[in-house]
Amino acid sequence: MGKMPGVEKALYSRRGCSMKKMLVPFAFLLPYLVVYLTFTLYPTAYSVVLSFMKFKGGNLSFVGLKNFQFLFSDPVFFKAIANTFIILLIQVPIQTLLAVVLANFLNKKLLRCKGLLRMIIFMPVLIDTVSYSIVFRLFFNTENGMINNFLRSLGMEGPDWLNVGFLSKAVIMIAMTWRWTGYNTVIILGGLQNIPMELYEAAAIDGASTGKQFWNITIPGIKPVLLFSVILSVTGTLQLFTEPYLLTYGGPVNETLTIVQYLYKVGFKTFNFGAASAGSYVLAIMIGILTFLQLKVTKED
Amino acid sequence: MRKKLIACILTAAMLSMCMGCGNDSGASQGKGEENQAEEASSDTQAEGDENVNAEVSEEAEGEADAEASEGSQLSGEIHVASWNASADGLAEIAEKFMELHPGTTVIVDKVDAEYTKLYPALASGVNVPDVMQIQQTDIQAFLNNYEGSFADVTDIVEPEKDNFAASAVSVALGSDGKYYGIPWDIGPCAMMYRKDVFEEAGVDVATIKTWDDFLEAGKVILDKTGKKMFGFCYNGASSSDAVKLFLHQQGGTYYDADGKVDLTTDKMLKGIAFLKEMQDAGITMDLPSEWDDRITALNADQLVCLPYPVWYTGTLMSSVEGQSGKWGIAPMPSFDGEGGEVSMGGCVLAISANSENLELAKAYTAYAMMDNEANEINFKWGQFPSYTPSYEADAFKQVDEYFGVSRGEIFTKLVNSPSIDFGPYFTDVDQSMRTAIGDIFVNGADPETALSEAAEAAQRIIDAK
Incomplete structure (x- = not known):
């Protein structure tokens, strides 16, 4: 080596080498990239095309903005958006608040059986969405449901849960809160455990009350995690499908019909794949805007 | 420098291996889909089936004379998409059918009644089952949305038209006057x-x-x-x-x-x-x-x-x-x-226009819908056949313990319901x-x-x- 510098230069010019260096990571990524491109990127991009198309008998034809026109002239679409946002605006704050409270409780130094309690609180999320939706449907049955049977035993006549608009929304919210609070609690608990204990000790020595400690140490400390949890919940709620699909079937009279459920109906019940694709982009844009706003609002420092 | 050279060669080797892997898995995946199989193991199973098939058909060739029922010798493999208990019935009928026609393979795949597996198959034209269970209420929508996907079965339905309950026949009549589904069950x-x-x-x-x-x-x-x-x-x-x-x-x-x-x-x-x-x-x-x-x-x-x-x-x-x-x-x-x-609820069996074994698909479907023995099996699994000559079969006379009377005898008299245009x-x-x-x-x-x-x-x- 070193005796034929000219040859060496020609064989391994800097450019050639860096090219190869550049290719190496792609070589390792290739298997994943192939899967990602075929099953994620391609369908996502293709549905953009579909949203401007009409699909009939296996043939596609360009229809411009007709699919969007259809969506924005359909009162049911707006009803679905309204339903989803009502659920979002009530359920997510309640759930987040509960999760913060529970996480603080689980983070208490003197608490016994921490592992067991954490497991119990986290457990609902391990239960299959389909099963729990059906169980909640049975709970809230007017005639034979557990809830109304319990109320009856107290001498009260239970309400007609699944036939009253706001009650059926409430049932969905109760079910979602039951399932997802534990999940968010664990996320927030992770944030709490990253706050150094010294801060609290120093604050206590300086005479700060528990409330002050909470607002000035805990909340800023868990802010990134809290934001993450809220964004997850908001996105999840905007994409809500299984619970209303199985628990209330979107009823009564579309009172619990969510955006995704509406799109499912448009796509697979009425075979209007173009409009369904268009709708999914309307939803994607809404999620994008909301996430951007949340990041913006919380980015004060 | 030698190190770099070795590294490059190794990388190239790895790259080609990766691509090789990719190709391999791609190929086996394609085959899996072709067989409508969900589990990896069924790949080999399907291949096994094909082998058995080949052997059987060789044997059958010798006995071709004895097999005079369908005129021409049936062979090949078809997939039938059906749901719940009705699929179990079709599978039992398929066994009988395969006994009668050595050299044929009829595989019943269980799907859901919401057609989530059928829609993408029909939309893409790939992996469409040869025979499909479709509800009476939906067949016209299928004909409209997937025009050209279904085989004309007028030759089977037309001669037997009057033997089916009227409400079950009319639903499968296309706008061009041809039949695209063979009536199966009704719900008197x-x-x-x-x-x-x-x-x-x-x-x-x-x-x-x-x-x-x-x-x-x-x-x-x-x-x-x-x-x-x-x-x-x-x-x-x-x-x-x-x-x-x-x-x-x-x-x-x-x-x-x-x-x-x-x-x-x-x-x-x-x-x-x-x-x-x-x-x-x-x-x-x-x-x-x-x-x-x-x-x-x-x-x-x-x-x-x-x-x-x-x-x-x-x-x-x-x-x-x-x-x-x-x-x-x-x-x-x-x-x-x-x-x-x-009548409430009921289904037809439709056949894919692009079936590779169209004759077999038609023969199996006709057998499953119009043979007395097959209809006894249908009845046993809860499908009430619309083919009225089968009502003479013994299964329809049996007294059910639960009701203390023969369900078959009562309901076979209630099949003249109005035809509904869905x-x-x-x-x-x-x-x-x-x-x-x-x-x-x-x-x-x-x-x-x-x-x-x-x-x-x-x-x-x-x-x-």
Whole structure:
């Protein structure tokens, strides 16, 4: 080596080498990239095309903005958006608040059986969405449901849960809160455990009350995690499908019909794949805007 | 520098291995899909099947003379897509068929009744099953949405047209006058009732001829026993069966003469008005999740009468076991006290136009739908065949312990229900109708207003397509 510098230069010019260096990571990524491109990127991009198309008998034809026109002239679409946002605006704050409270409780130094309690609180999320939706449907049955049977035993006549608009929304919210609070609690608990204990000790020595400690140490400390949890919940709620699909079937009279459920109906019940694709982009844009706003609002420092 | 060289060679080798892997898995995946197999193991199994096939057909060639039933020798492999117990029945029929026709392979794949596996297959034209179970209400929509995907089976249906129950034949007739589905099962309805409760309330079931009699009997039963005569989903979200029942019994339709959606016909309003009358009289109960809640209500002794299709007798026997011997079967009431025959639910088998073994697919389907032995198997698995000559078979005479009578004998006499035109957009109509049902029976809206709004909504969805 070193005796034929000219040859060496020609064989391994800097450019050639860096090219190869550049290719190496792609070589390792290739298997994943192939899967990602075929099953994620391609369908996502293709549905953009579909949203401007009409699909009939296996043939596609360009229809411009007709699919969007259809969506924005359909009162049911707006009803679905309204339903989803009502659920979002009530359920997510309640759930987040509960999760913060529970996480603080689980983070208490003197608490016994921490592992067991954490497991119990986290457990609902391990239960299959389909099963729990059906169980909640049975709970809230007017005639034979557990809830109304319990109320009856107290001498009260239970309400007609699944036939009253706001009650059926409430049932969905109760079910979602039951399932997802534990999940968010664990996320927030992770944030709490990253706050150094010294801060609290120093604050206590300086005479700060528990409330002050909470607002000035805990909340800023868990802010990134809290934001993450809220964004997850908001996105999840905007994409809500299984619970209303199985628990209330979107009823009564579309009172619990969510955006995704509406799109499912448009796509697979009425075979209007173009409009369904268009709708999914309307939803994607809404999620994008909301996430951007949340990041913006919380980015004060 | 040598190190770099080695590194490059190794990288290239790894790259090619990766790509090799990719190709391999791609290839086996493709094969898996071709076989409609979900598990990796079935790949090898399917190959095994093919091998067996090859052997069998070689053997069969020698016996070709003995096999004179179909004229030409059948061979090859077909996939049949069907759901639940009806798929089990088809699989049992497939075994018999394969015994009769060595060298053929009929594989029944279980799918869901919501067609989630069928839609993408038909849309892409890839992996379409050779034979598909499709509900009577949906076949026209399939013909419309996937034009050219289904084989013309006029040669099978036309000569036997009069042997099928009329309502089952008409649904599979395409707009071009050709048949695209072979009628399978129908759902003739009868009034199943709790003999013990009727007796306790002093109601003689023979006196119930009209729906008004039904209403009066319901009032007496409610008064004497507190039990309900009829159950349906008030908010319509989980089912619209109750409304369909009364509409179909009168031979009503969902469209006007011009083919536009019309949900405010006299027959529709009459049915709705009667349901409302029953609801107001307090003799009905709400079943928000209709299928499950009905079973719960039956087991809780709350619901004592079921004017419902024959296939529900199977559900009674399996899900309400404890009431064996307590149920009787009587004819359906009707608005004018005559006829009253009505069919609810039912399917056809359609064949893919692009099937590689079209002859085999046709032969199997014809056998499964029109052979006496096959229809006995269908009946055993809860599919009530629409092919009337099969009603002579022994299975239809057997006395069922649960009812103390022969279900077969009763229901085979109730198959002359009116033919219903579901049209190519029934799902859209049904979706909108369900909203109207909720509006009427939960929110107390005026039926005519709610239904005309629903018709408009459905028409708008249809026009947008």
